[in-house]
Amino acid sequence: MLRINDVSKRFVGRDKITTAIEGVTLDVAAGEFITLVGPSGCGKSTILNIISGLMPATEGETIVDGKILRGVTRDVGYVTQQPNLMPWRNLIDNVSFPLEIDGVSRPERYRRARELIRLVGLEGFEGAYPNELSGGMRQRANIVRTMIYEPKVILMDEPFGPLDAQTRVVLQDLLLNLWTRTGVTIVFITHDLQEAIGLGDRVVLLSARPGRVARIEQVPLPRPRDVFKMHDSREFRELYDRLWLELERQVKGSHV
Numbered sequence: 001m002l003r004i005n006d007v008s009k010r011f012v013g014r015d016k017i018t019t020a021i022e023g024v025t026l027d028v029a030a031g032e033f034i035t036l037v038g039p040s041g042c043g044k045s046t047i048l049n050i051i052s053g054l055m056p057a058t059e060g061e062t063i064v065d066g067k068i069l070r071g072v073t074r075d076v077g078y079v080t081q082q083p084n085l086m087p088w089r090n091l092i093d094n095v096s097f098p099l100e101i102d103g104v105s106r107p108e109r110y111r112r113a114r115e116l117i118r119l120v121g122l123e124g125f126e127g128a129y130p131n132e133l134s135g136g137m138r139q140r141a142n143i144v145r146t147m148i149y150e151p152k153v154i155l156m157d158e159p160f161g162p163l164d165a166q167t168r169v170v171l172q173d174l175l176l177n178l179w180t181r182t183g184v185t186i187v188f189i190t191h192d193l194q195e196a197i198g199l200g201d202r203v204v205l206l207s208a209r210p211g212r213v214a215r216i217e218q219v220p221l222p223r224p225r226d227v228f229k230m231h232d233s234r235e236f237r238e239l240y241d242r243l244w245l246e247l248e249r250q251v252k253g254s255h256v
């Protein structure tokens with residue numbers, strides 16, 4: 001579904017050139033859930049910015065469902081850390097907004113929005129405005145606002161970063177449910193190794209800047225997963241320790 005082929009990015013400033021990522025190659029299968037971890041500043045967001053079509057790569061190419069990516073496309077959705085809901089629109093009008101742009105009739109877009117709103121446990125809040133929702137509720141709305149137009153690939157840049165630990169786990173659980181129902185392909189950045197292992201089919205660990213693929217680990221945990229409990233299993237601990245060691249090695253070797 002997604003191929004990142006030998007992609008590099010250099011930022012040219014007035015007095016220096018920063019190589020953010022170098023020779024990143026990754027194949028993601030249709031319906032796969034990939035999590036991306038790495039030291040701070042290693043280029044994780046840069047990779048997502050390139051795959052989203054928002055930022056051109058300096059070298060290499062991105063292929064989505066067989067087509068070379070040339071700018072922003074509806075095939076790729078992007079969920080950022082900040083929900084960025086429109087404060088003057090209530091929940092259902094925020095969630096259904098992408099369909100409104102597409103000219104979908106109001107009854108049809110509300111029908112589809114209601115279904116997704118229910119799946120993320122926000123039933124009853126359709127008329128609420130963003131300032132009447134908690135941070136976790138706003139992020140749920142943000143996620144389903146992206147899912148409603150059914151992109152083939154969804155990119156997520158630390159979507160649960162600002163949330164407290166309990167809310168994070170609840171949202172991880174909801175996200176896995178949504179992913180199972182829709183079969184969408186997900187590339188998810190996180191700083192949290194537990195989250196990376198808990199959600200992903202594979203965890204991709206990037207080196208310190210310039211970011212390269214340092215290691216790819218298949219997550220041996222069966223699905224469906226119980227994100228509330230799975231940390232206790234031996235497989236989980238072993239993978240966590242292996243990734244942690246490698247991450248430590250990368251951080252110590254970095255000069256960021």
Ligand SMILES: Nc1ncnc2c1ncn2[C@@H]1O[C@H](COP(=O)(O)OP(=O)(O)OP(=O)(O)O)[C@@H](O)[C@H]1O
Binds near residue numbers: 011019039040047
């Ligand atoms: N627009 C830009 N101009 C110049 N340098 C940039 C730009 N965007 C990112 N960089 C640099 O590229 C490198 C990678 O940044 P990026 O934000 O992709 O890293 P990250 O892994 O997502 O970081 P973090 O984990 O801290 O969020 C950093 O050194 C950053 O300073």
